[in-house]
Amino acid sequence: MTVQNGRIGLWHEHNMVEFMQGAKVVAFDLDNTLARSKKPMHEDMSRLFASLTRLIDVAVITGGRFELVESQVLDVLGECADMSRIHIMPTSGTRYYRWNEGAFRCVYKVDLTQAQRSAAMSSFERHARELGMWEEKVWGERIEDRGSQITFSALGQNAPVEAKERWDPDNSKKNRLASAVAADLPDLVVRSGGSTSVDVSVKGVDKAYAVRKLCAELAIDVSQVVFIGDRMDPDGNDYAAAIIGTRPVRVAGPDDTLKVCARIIEALERP
Known part of the structure; x- marks a missing residue:
């Protein structure tokens, strides 16, 4: 457990080989985690994100619209990414998209009146x-x-x-x-x-809701989700997903996330 007295552990506090044992999904916040606000992922991040999809299911859970995930993440992924293992949960998990017949299609949505x-x-x-x-x-x-x-x-x-x-x-x-x-x-x-x-x-639909819905789709436990985000203070929008039993990793920005991804890939590729 990496939540102690409300504090979420920083990325460098984890032994990633032990941390990744039994993990089934790596989930990311988007802005200031995978990329700077409204900017596409850096080329190095795109490369590591694609590599992750060949090793484990990968989710993006963000407050932004699906179109932003497209421009910041999907449009800059190379052909080597396994799109079938990518889960997109925009607008704080109120929508869920999966790859189907050559495109990302909406699985569910929870709209306001x-x-x-x-x-x-x-x-x-x-x-x-x-x-x-x-x-x-x-x-x-x-x-x-x-x-x-x-x-x-x-x-x-x-x-x-x-x-x-x-x-x-x-x-x-x-x-x-x-x-x-x-x-x-x-x-x-x-x-x-x-x-x-x-x-x-x-009400009741936030990043914690998104994580639980994702786990139900994949028939896995919340404890098998690694969740990486920058806003894990109690007032932050990543906090809800961090405290429900996931394996939370707190970063300060995309540079930290890049290092986390490299360590996760190294851990997953170990024999």
Whole structure:
């Protein structure tokens, strides 16, 4: 167990050979884990990700849309990747895609009603303005309707990574906004998302839900899932998946993930 007093172990604290024994799936967060926010995976990451798919099932569980997983991960994978072993769970697990007949197809989706989506969008705008978070300059959509999730991005969906990282380094802004919006939407779940985002989705559907659904699909136990993410503090959107009995590995960014992947591949290839 790598969760002690609410703390998730850092990647370099694990003996990866022992850690990977009996593992069936390696699951990743996306932004600031596999790649920097909204950016494609680096070539080295793409190569190691593809190598992993030839050794073990691999999942991507992210708050972003499926189209972002396509542009950041799938579009930069080489032909050597085994697509049949890739599981895509976007919008915090409210949707699930598997490779079937030459394309990734939706297995399930848990959408918000139109009334719920409208209420969430209205609440985001009102509270963001009240809290001084309705920024004058934004890049792209500020409030995005993803069907199964409403996402507020303080600087817009396409903001530069450097601007996103400067906006709320201690997560205090996002947490204040999430608390205010949650009070308006008691029947939904509101959580801090990426570096500048807050997400609203159906209650009970989060990254922990995604992990459990994935385990049911593959007929494996939660304890056989290695989950790698950067937001494993109690307010982070990776925390729910980290504390349900998975094998969590906390990273600080894609450079750490690259090292973790290399060690995992080495462990899996040992005779």
